[in-house]
Amino acid sequence: MKKMGRKSSMAMAVVCVVLASTLTTYASTTYTVGDSIGWQVPTSNSNLYDDWADNKTFVVGDDLLFKFITGEHDVAEVTEPGYDACTNTDTISTDNKGPVKITLKRTGDHYFICTYPGHCPAGQKLKVQVQSETGDTTPGVLSPPRNAASSLVVTISLVFVSISTFVLLC
Numbered sequence: 001m002k003k004m005g006r007k008s009s010m011a012m013a014v015v016c017v018v019l020a021s022t023l024t025t026y027a028s029t030t031y032t033v034g035d036s037i038g039w040q041v042p043t044s045n046s047n048l049y050d051d052w053a054d055n056k057t058f059v060v061g062d063d064l065l066f067k068f069i070t071g072e073h074d075v076a077e078v079t080e081p082g083y084d085a086c087t088n089t090d091t092i093s094t095d096n097k098g099p100v101k102i103t104l105k106r107t108g109d110h111y112f113i114c115t116y117p118g119h120c121p122a123g124q125k126l127k128v129q130v131q132s133e134t135g136d137t138t139p140g141v142l143s144p145p146r147n148a149a150s151s152l153v154v155t156i157s158l159v160f161v162s163i164s165t166f167v168l169l170c
């Protein structure tokens, strides 16, 4: 009876440790683009969004929150040439109802612009580089459909394997 109690509390401890490390590793982050400034035409610094993205590491599963007033701006995900030239001829997606939350679903570079006339050329454009959860920085590689759910399944399986091993060893 006493032995069983010890075993299960040990197993619980293992579960806690594994879950804690899982949460640390896979918790997705929501980034508010431009922080308190939001998504608008930069007034003084035309590199505002470059600077904003500079010190951040984005991973697959993270969210970008574009805060803006509907009718004043929009968010278009475009290709690199579209970003460079501020054209939305090759738009991947457009959202015009603010605020907009976009989940980063693949690794590599993502480009966002506002399509309102003059806004993108004035600096309302954002480029982010997205890494895989393991920190793989290889650009342009499409990640396998490894979403949060599948990561969780893998993690839970690992937890069960760990617990079984632990219980057998005790």
Ligand SMILES: [Cu+2]
Pocket: 040, 041, 072, 073, 074, 114, 115, 116, 119, 120, 124
């Ligand atoms: Cu705009």
